[in-house]
Amino acid sequence: MANGRTNSEDxxxxxxxxLIGIIVFVLILLTLVWRIDSPxxxxxxxxxxxxxxxxxxxxxxxxxxxxxxxxxxQSYQRIYEHNxxxxxxxxxxxxxxxxxxxxxxxxxxxxxxxxxxLDPDLTFITGVVLTDSGSPFRKSVLLNxxxxxxxxxxWAAMDGIGLVGRISGVGQETARVLLLTDNSSRVxxxxxxxxxxxxITGNNSSTxxxxxxxxxxxxxxxxxxxxxGDGGVFPPDLLVGQVVEDRQGRLVVRPAADFERxxxxxxxxxxxxxxxxxxxxxxxxxxxxxxx
Amino acid sequence: MGNQSGLHLWIxxxxxxxxxxxxxxxxxxPIAPSATLAFSPDMILCLTLAxxxxxPEYTPILLIALTGLLADLLLSRPPGLWAALILVLSxxxxxxxxxxxxxxxxxxxVRVSAGIAVIFFANRLALGVLLLDVPPFRASLMQYAAxxxxxxxxxxxxxxxxxxxxxxxxxxxxxxxxx
Numbered sequence: 001m002a003n004g005r006t007n008s009e010d011x012x013x014x015x016x017x018x019l020i021g022i023i024v025f026v027l028i029l030l031t032l033v034w035r036i037d038s039p040x041x042x043x044x045x046x047x048x049x050x051x052x053x054x055x056x057x058x059x060x061x062x063x064x065x066x067x068x069x070x071x072x073x074q075s076y077q078r079i080y081e082h083n084x085x086x087x088x089x090x091x092x093x094x095x096x097x098x099x100x101x102x103x104x105x106x107x108x109x110x111x112x113x114x115x116x117x118l119d120p121d122l123t124f125i126t127g128v129v130l131t132d133s134g135s136p137f138r139k140s141v142l143l144n145x146x147x148x149x150x151x152x153x154x155w156a157a158m159d160g161i162g163l164v165g166r167i168s169g170v171g172q173e174t175a176r177v178l179l180l181t182d183n184s185s186r187v188x189x190x191x192x193x194x195x196x197x198x199x200i201t202g203n204n205s206s207t208x209x210x211x212x213x214x215x216x217x218x219x220x221x222x223x224x225x226x227x228x229g230d231g232g233v234f235p236p237d238l239l240v241g242q243v244v245e246d247r248q249g250r251l252v253v254r255p256a257a258d259f260e261r262x263x264x265x266x267x268x269x270x271x272x273x274x275x276x277x278x279x280x281x282x283x284x285x286x287x288x289x290x291x292x
Numbered sequence: 293m294g295n296q297s298g299l300h301l302w303i304x305x306x307x308x309x310x311x312x313x314x315x316x317x318x319x320x321x322p323i324a325p326s327a328t329l330a331f332s333p334d335m336i337l338c339l340t341l342a343x344x345x346x347x348p349e350y351t352p353i354l355l356i357a358l359t360g361l362l363a364d365l366l367l368s369r370p371p372g373l374w375a376a377l378i379l380v381l382s383x384x385x386x387x388x389x390x391x392x393x394x395x396x397x398x399x400x401x402v403r404v405s406a407g408i409a410v411i412f413f414a415n416r417l418a419l420g421v422l423l424l425d426v427p428p429f430r431a432s433l434m435q436y437a438a439x440x441x442x443x444x445x446x447x448x449x450x451x452x453x454x455x456x457x458x459x460x461x462x463x464x465x466x467x468x469x470x471x
Binding site for chain 1: 320367369422
């Protein structure tokens with residue numbers, strides 16, 4: 001009996017080893033392929049997410065609901081404080097509203113004077129956040145809108161106020177938004193009063209760094225940071241946040257978007273920059289344009 | 293009897309996949325995207341190792357590979373890398389499961405956590421070689437510590453709730469499956 005078993009094990013082991021070798025090889029090959037031809041594998045990833053995550057929805061809904069109830073309950077406990085706070089804020093807001101109305105009038109008059117037509121391409125689609133990235137090293141969320149709704153890679157995602165990130169993966173019914181705070185996120189920006197351009201580099205903390213700044217001495221804490229539109233990824237003049245100085249004295253951005261509560265995101269439809277097919281065509285076009 | 297034990301085997305395999313999916317769902321719930329704490333143990337790894345050490349027949353390699361790959365895809369990690377590392381470590385533990393069983397839990401824990409440390413390091417090395425973003429060392433260390441601390445908890449839970457503990461000596465069912 002014992003002999004028989006060892007015999008069969010001897011027979012079985014090499015096959016097993018071979019099998020493991022093959023699986024590990026395939027997995028590592030997949031990683032390498034992903035590294036070399038990332039878009040194709042990412043498309044596969046989005047297809048898998050597309051298939052799997054909506055199935056998880058039914059399991060997630062009760063948990064999310066419970067969490068919301070708990071959070072609401074906590075907020076009931078502080079309701080009096082909240083009320084006071086809100087009243088104070090309301091007072092301030094009334095003053096702001098007055099100022100905003102006046103500015104709106106002024107703006108309308110100025111636009112009228114200049115005969116400006118606002119860009120009609122800048123419309124948006126709103127999506128609901130399904131899941132977050134789920135790992136401490138990646139900052140991204142998944143939306144419930146996708147190719148079906150005409151989404152494209154690279155479009156800007158905003159919450160009500162500020163820039164949140166960009167679309168970095170589109171499935172049929174889901175899309176991934178890479179947040180500003182992710183390690184691999186880079187956003188070209190302008191820092192407002194001084195008009196300097198810089199790049200905002202995510203570093204997985206809640207306050208991304210400001211990089212490639214030519215004259216840091218011109219920038220102060222409290223300056224507004226807006227997208228510059230360089231590189232054609234984002235439309236220009238979307239609010240990103242405010243400059244603050246962190247403990248080590250580096251300049252960082254505190255995003256205007258509320259990353260704690262990402263529930264609905266607006267995806268701005270930006271028209272793709274027209275691709276340059278053949279170089280001399282463009283030059284000829286330009287000459288013709290100059291001539292005409 | 294044989295038929296029933298076969299059914300039981302498949303139920304336990306399904307349980308393994310379901311628990312892994314539950315961990316994934318827990319990871320993916322949008323609680324606070326900004327506050328995805330640094331303290332997040334790799335539960336799937338823990339579970340796999342704990343089950344492989346106790347009942348290797350519940351966690352066939354193909355299942356481990358597929359679950360690992362699914363986790364990689366959903367959690368936006370480099371697809372396949374972590375799955376391959378989990379598979380290699382689980383195979384190391386599987387081949388030593390008899391020795392581990394006689395040595396007692398403390399040594400099992402030591403061995404497993406050393407193995408986890410090795411694959412965490414290998415993962416960082418591979419990310420570096422592939423010129424990808426290597427996560428900050430502190431974050432990796434925190435995750436390692438969390439994973440390492442979570443192991444006994446998962447062992448306890450799976451032995452109580454799922455009766456995944458060392459088979460008795462002469463337990464024909466598991467011996468048969470092992471052979």
